[in-house]
Amino acid sequence: MGARLDSAAAGTANYIDERTSIGGFVKFFARKLFPDHWSFMLGEIALYSFIVLLLSGVFLTAFFVPSMTIVEYDGPLATMQGVEMSEAFASTLHMSFEVPGGLLMRQIHHWAALLFTAAIVTHMARVFFTGAFRKPRELNWLVGFTLMILSLAAGFSGYSLPDDVLSGNGLRIIEGVTRSIPIVGEYISYWIFGGEFPGEILIPRLFTMHILLVPGLILVLIALHLFLVFLHKHTQYPGGGRTHKNVVGLPLFPVYTAKAGGFFFVVFGIVALVAAIFTINPVWNYGPYDPSPVSAGTQPDWYILFVDGALRLMPGWLFDVIPMEWEIWGYTLSWNLLVPALILPGLFFGFLALYPWIEAWATGDRGEKHVLDRPRNAPVRTGIGVALITFYVVLVMEGSNDIIANLFHLSLNDLTYFFRIGIFVLPALAFWITRRICFGLQRKDRELVLHGKETGRIVRHEHGEYVEVHEPLTDEERWVLIQHDDIAPLEIEPEFNDRGVRRKGYRWDRFKQWLSRIYFEKRISPVTAEELAEAQEHGHH
Amino acid sequence: MSTTENPTEHGPEGSEKQNGFENPGLPYHRPRRADVDPKADKKAERQTAALFGVSIVGTIVAIGSYMALDMTDEIDSIRFVNMAIGIGIFLAMIGIGLGAIHWAKTLMRDHEMVEERHALRSSDEAREGAIQNLKDGAEDSGLGGVKRRPVLIGSMLTALLAAPLALLWPQIGNMGADWNISNFGHTMWRKGMRLTRDPDGTPIKASDVTIGSAFHVIPEGLNELEHHKIEEKAKAVVLLLRLDPRDLNLQPGREDWSFDGIIAFSKICTHVGCPVALYEQQTHHLLCPCHQSTFDVANGAKVVFGPAKRPLPQLPIAVDDEGYIVAQSDFHEPIGPSYWTRLHDTSDGLHADDDTEGSSH
Ligand code: HEM
Ligand code: FES
Numbered sequence: 001m002g003a004r005l006d007s008a009a010a011g012t013a014n015y016i017d018e019r020t021s022i023g024g025f026v027k028f029f030a031r032k033l034f035p036d037h038w039s040f041m042l043g044e045i046a047l048y049s050f051i052v053l054l055l056s057g058v059f060l061t062a063f064f065v066p067s068m069t070i071v072e073y074d075g076p077l078a079t080m081q082g083v084e085m086s087e088a089f090a091s092t093l094h095m096s097f098e099v100p101g102g103l104l105m106r107q108i109h110h111w112a113a114l115l116f117t118a119a120i121v122t123h124m125a126r127v128f129f130t131g132a133f134r135k136p137r138e139l140n141w142l143v144g145f146t147l148m149i150l151s152l153a154a155g156f157s158g159y160s161l162p163d164d165v166l167s168g169n170g171l172r173i174i175e176g177v178t179r180s181i182p183i184v185g186e187y188i189s190y191w192i193f194g195g196e197f198p199g200e201i202l203i204p205r206l207f208t209m210h211i212l213l214v215p216g217l218i219l220v221l222i223a224l225h226l227f228l229v230f231l232h233k234h235t236q237y238p239g240g241g242r243t244h245k246n247v248v249g250l251p252l253f254p255v256y257t258a259k260a261g262g263f264f265f266v267v268f269g270i271v272a273l274v275a276a277i278f279t280i281n282p283v284w285n286y287g288p289y290d291p292s293p294v295s296a297g298t299q300p301d302w303y304i305l306f307v308d309g310a311l312r313l314m315p316g317w318l319f320d321v322i323p324m325e326w327e328i329w330g331y332t333l334s335w336n337l338l339v340p341a342l343i344l345p346g347l348f349f350g351f352l353a354l355y356p357w358i359e360a361w362a363t364g365d366r367g368e369k370h371v372l373d374r375p376r377n378a379p380v381r382t383g384i385g386v387a388l389i390t391f392y393v394v395l396v397m398e399g400s401n402d403i404i405a406n407l408f409h410l411s412l413n414d415l416t417y418f419f420r421i422g423i424f425v426l427p428a429l430a431f432w433i434t435r436r437i438c439f440g441l442q443r444k445d446r447e448l449v450l451h452g453k454e455t456g457r458i459v460r461h462e463h464g465e466y467v468e469v470h471e472p473l474t475d476e477e478r479w480v481l482i483q484h485d486d487i488a489p490l491e492i493e494p495e496f497n498d499r500g501v502r503r504k505g506y507r508w509d510r511f512k513q514w515l516s517r518i519y520f521e522k523r524i525s526p527v528t529a530e531e532l533a534e535a536q537e538h539g540h541h
Numbered sequence: 542m543s544t545t546e547n548p549t550e551h552g553p554e555g556s557e558k559q560n561g562f563e564n565p566g567l568p569y570h571r572p573r574r575a576d577v578d579p580k581a582d583k584k585a586e587r588q589t590a591a592l593f594g595v596s597i598v599g600t601i602v603a604i605g606s607y608m609a610l611d612m613t614d615e616i617d618s619i620r621f622v623n624m625a626i627g628i629g630i631f632l633a634m635i636g637i638g639l640g641a642i643h644w645a646k647t648l649m650r651d652h653e654m655v656e657e658r659h660a661l662r663s664s665d666e667a668r669e670g671a672i673q674n675l676k677d678g679a680e681d682s683g684l685g686g687v688k689r690r691p692v693l694i695g696s697m698l699t700a701l702l703a704a705p706l707a708l709l710w711p712q713i714g715n716m717g718a719d720w721n722i723s724n725f726g727h728t729m730w731r732k733g734m735r736l737t738r739d740p741d742g743t744p745i746k747a748s749d750v751t752i753g754s755a756f757h758v759i760p761e762g763l764n765e766l767e768h769h770k771i772e773e774k775a776k777a778v779v780l781l782l783r784l785d786p787r788d789l790n791l792q793p794g795r796e797d798w799s800f801d802g803i804i805a806f807s808k809i810c811t812h813v814g815c816p817v818a819l820y821e822q823q824t825h826h827l828l829c830p831c832h833q834s835t836f837d838v839a840n841g842a843k844v845v846f847g848p849a850k851r852p853l854p855q856l857p858i859a860v861d862d863e864g865y866i867v868a869q870s871d872f873h874e875p876i877g878p879s880y881w882t883r884l885h886d887t888s889d890g891l892h893a894d895d896d897t898e899g900s901s902h
Pocket of ligand 2: 810811812813814815829830831832833834847848849
C-alpha cells in the first residue's frame with residue numbers, strides 16, 4: 001500500500017513537473033525559513049479571517065437578494081408581518097429564520113469581518129512599532145496600507161447591504177458628507193445613488209462592490225503583499241546569531257505549514273464558536289430602512305466609529321460665535337462636515353501612508369533593515385504611534401459618547417466638551433509620556449548591562465555594609481540589550497561653499513536635519529564594550 | 542542556498558560586531574521531552590490523533606444537527622439549531638487546528654535554521670544589461686535614440702489617455718440618472734396639502750394636537766405615490782409640535798407660519814441628515830441621536846449644541862376649513878444637510894446672511 005502510494009505520488013509529481021518545471025519552485029519554497037514570534041501571527045489572523053469571510057460570504061450570496069424593490073413581509077417573524085420592506089431586507093430575514101444555519105453564517109461573516117479589521121489594525125501597529133516598514137519594506141507597507149483602506153470599504157459596503165434602519169442611517173450620513181464636497185459634491189452624490197437618496201439602485205451597486213470589486217482587489221493585493229514578504233524574507237527580533245544579513249527560523253514545510261495551517265483552523269473554529277453563541281447585528285430588531293424612525297444609540301461597526309466620533313466632536317459654531325458653515329458668494333462651504341469626515345481622516349491616513357519615508361528622511365540611513373527594533377529603542381516613533389492611537393481612541397470614545405454618558409451618569413454635552421479639548425491635549429500628552437517611558441526602559445537596560453541582574457541575595461562586606469549580589473548577564477541576554485544602532489542627528493553640509501555660492505538642495509537638507517533633531521537630539525545610547533569594561537573595572541575596586 | 546542549523550553543542554561565531562560587542566551566535570538547541578523520551582513521543586502522537594478525532598466528531602455534530610433538528614417559527618428553536626451547527630463547525634475546525642499545531646510543536650524537528658540574505662539590489666551587470674535592453678528596444682521602435690519619432694509618441698500617448706473616456710464617459714454619465722440636482726432643493730409639500738400621521742397617513746386636526754405633544758408627519762398622498770415614495774419621504778418628513786404660545790418666540794417674518802403654538806419643522810437634521818426625533822418637552826429641545834445636535838424649538842429650532850450649524854427648516858402651516866392642519870407652501874429652503882448650491886434653492890430671504898438665523902448660545 002505504502003509503496004504503491006509513493007509511486008503514484010512520484011508519477012503525479014513527474015507529470016506536473018514535466019509540464020510546469022514546478023520542481024524548482026518547490027525546492028525553493030519548501031525550506032524557506034520563517035522566524036517564529038507571536039506578533040507575526042497578527043498578519044496571519046487577518047489572512048485567515050479573510051478566507052473565512054470568503055467562505056461564509058459565498059454561502060450568503062446563495063440567499064441574499066440585492067434588490068430595493070419593496071415587498072410586504074410574509075414569513076415566520078410575527079413582529080414584521082405585513083411590514084413593507086426591500087427585498088434585500090426580506091431576504092436577510094428569510095436567510096436568518098428559514099434557512100437552517102443561515103443565521104449562523106451571517107454571524108460568522110459579521111464576526112469574521114470585525115476580526116479581520118481588528119487583526120489588520122493590530123498587525124499594522126506591530127509593523128509600525130517594530131520598524132518593520134524600513135528599507136526594503138516601504139512598498140509593502142503601502143500595499144498593506146491599501147489593504148487596510150480596502151478592508152474599511154469592504155466592511156462598510158457589507159454592513160449596508162441588509163438595508164435596515166441602522167445601515168440606512170449610515171448611508172444617509174455618507175450622502176450628507178458627500179454632498180458637502182465643494183462644487184462636485186452634489187454630482188458625486190447623484191453618481192453614487194443614481195439620483196436622490198436612497199434611490200433604487202444603491203444596494204445592487206454596493207453588492208457588486210462588496211462581493212466583486214473590493215474582495216477582488218484585496219485578493220490581488222494580498223498576493224502581492226505575501227509575494228513581497230517572501231521576496232524580502234521575514235524580519236526577525238534581535239537575538240544571538242541574528243543579523244541584518246541572515247534569517248533564522250523554521251522551514252515553511254513542514255513546521256511552519258503545520259503551525260500556520262493549523263492556526264487557520266483555530267481562527268475559523270473560534271469565529272464559529274463566537275458566532276454560534278453571540279448574536280450580532282440583529283436587523284430584525286431594528287426593522288427595514290425607513291427615513292423617518294430613529295433609534296437612540298445608533299452605532300456603526302467599530303472601524304467606522306472614529307468618523308462618527310469626529311462628526312460628533314466638531315462644533316457647528318466655534319466658541320459659539322464663529323460659524324463652521326460659510327456662505328461665500330452665494331455658495332455654501334461646510335467645514336463642520338469637511339473637516340471631520342474628509343480632511344481629518346485624509347491627514348491621518350496620509351501621514352500613516354507616508355510614515356516610512358518621513359522616518360527615512362530623519363535617519364538618513366540607506367541600509368536594509370532586517371532586525372526589528374524593540375519599541376523602546378525608537379522613543380520618538382513609539383511616542384508618535386501611541387499618540388496616533390490616542391487620537392483614534394478619543395474619536396472612538398466620542399463616537400460612543402452616549403453610551404459612556406449613560407454608563408457613568410455623565411452629561412453628554414460635558415463629555416463632548418472634554419473630548420473637544422482632549423483631542424488636542426491627550427495625543428500630545430501620550431507622546432510625551434510614552435517617550436519618557438521609553439527613555440526610562442532604555443536606562444534600565446543600560447543598568448542591566450553595566451551592573452547585571454539583581455539576585456535578591458544580600459551579602460555583608462568585610463567593612464560592614466550590606467550589598468545585593470548582582471549576577472552578570474549571559475552573552476545572549478546582553479546582546480539583545482546592546483545590539484541596536486546609536487543614531488545621531490543628521491549632520492549637513494554648510495549652506496555656502498568655499499566660494500560663497502549657495503548650495504542647491506540646502507533647504508531640503510535643513511528640513512531633514514530639523515526632522516532628525518526631533519527624533520535623535522535627545523537619546524540614550526546603548527552601552528559600548530568600553531563602557532562595560534570600565535564598569536567592571538570599577539566594580540572590582 | 543546556504544542554510545545551517547542551530548547546534549546542539551556550540552553556536553557558530555557571530556560575524557557581526559555592534560557597539561564593540563561580538564554577536565554571541567545562535568543559542569543551543571534545547572531538546573524537548575518527546576525528542577529524548579520515547580514514551581513522551583508516543584503520548585504526543587496519541588494526543589494529536591485524539592485532536593483530529595475531535596474534529597471528525599465535530600463534523601458529525603454539524604451535519605447531524607442540520608438533518609435532525611427542526612426549525613419552527615419560534616425564535617428559540619431557530620437559535621438552537623444555529624448554535625448546534627455552529628458548535629459542530631467549531632469542533633470540526635479547532636480539532637484540526639490544535640492537532641496540527643500540537644504535532645508541529647512536539648514532534649516535528651525544531652532546530653532553528655539560518656539562511657543568508659542577499660541584498661535586493663540587482664548586480665551592476667544585470668542593471669547595465671537591463672538598461673541596454675531598454676535602450677535597444679527604444680532604438681528599434683523609435684521611442685528614443687537617434688531616430689526618435691516624436692509625432693508618433695505624442696499621438697499614441699494622446700490616444701491612450703483618451704481611450705478610457707470612451708468607456709468611462711457613458712458609464713459615469715449613466716450612473717447619475719437625470720443628474721437633476723435641483724431636486725435637493727424641493728420637497729412634495731404644496732399649498733393646502735394636509736399634514737398626516739406617519740405611517741398611516743391619517744390627517745391631523747388642530748384640536749388633536751395638545752400642548753406638549755409631538756406628531757411624526759408625512760404629507761398627504763405620500764403613501765399613494767407610485768414612484769420615488771421613499772425619496773420623497775426622506776425629504777418631506779416633519780415634526781409637528783405644540784408649545785404654550787407664551788413659550789414660543791416667533792421668528793421675524795414667520796409670525797404667521799404657525800398656528801396657536803402649533804409649529805412644524807423638518808425632521809431631517811441640518812448636520813448630515815439623520816431624522817431628528819428625540820423631543821424633550823420641558824426644555825423644548827429636539828435632539829438628533831446621530832451626533833447630538835440640539836435644536837431649540839421655542840426659538841426657531843436654532844442650534845444650541847452639537848455639530849449642526851443651521852436651524853431646522855420650518856414648514857409654514859395653517860388650518861383649513863375643516864380644522865385640519867395644512868401646509869401653506871413647500872419649505873422655503875432646502876431641508877437637510879448643507880451643500881454647495883444650497884442658497885440657490887433658498888427663497889425666503891431668511892438665509893444666514895442676516896442675523897435672524899443661527900444661534901450663539
Ligand atoms: C488584508 C490585510 C492584511 C493581510 C492579510 C496581511 C498579511 C500579512 C502576513 C501574513 C504577513 C507575514 C506575517 C506577519 O508579519 O504578520 C504580513 C507582513 C507584513 N505586513 Fe501585512 N497584512 C495585511 C495588512 C497590512 C497593513 C495594513 C500593513 C501596514 C500598513 C501591512 C504591512 C506589512 C509589512 C511591512 C509586512 C512585513 C513584516 C515583516 O517582514 O516583519 N500589512 N502581512
Ligand atoms: S445628523 Fe443630526 S447631528 Fe449629525
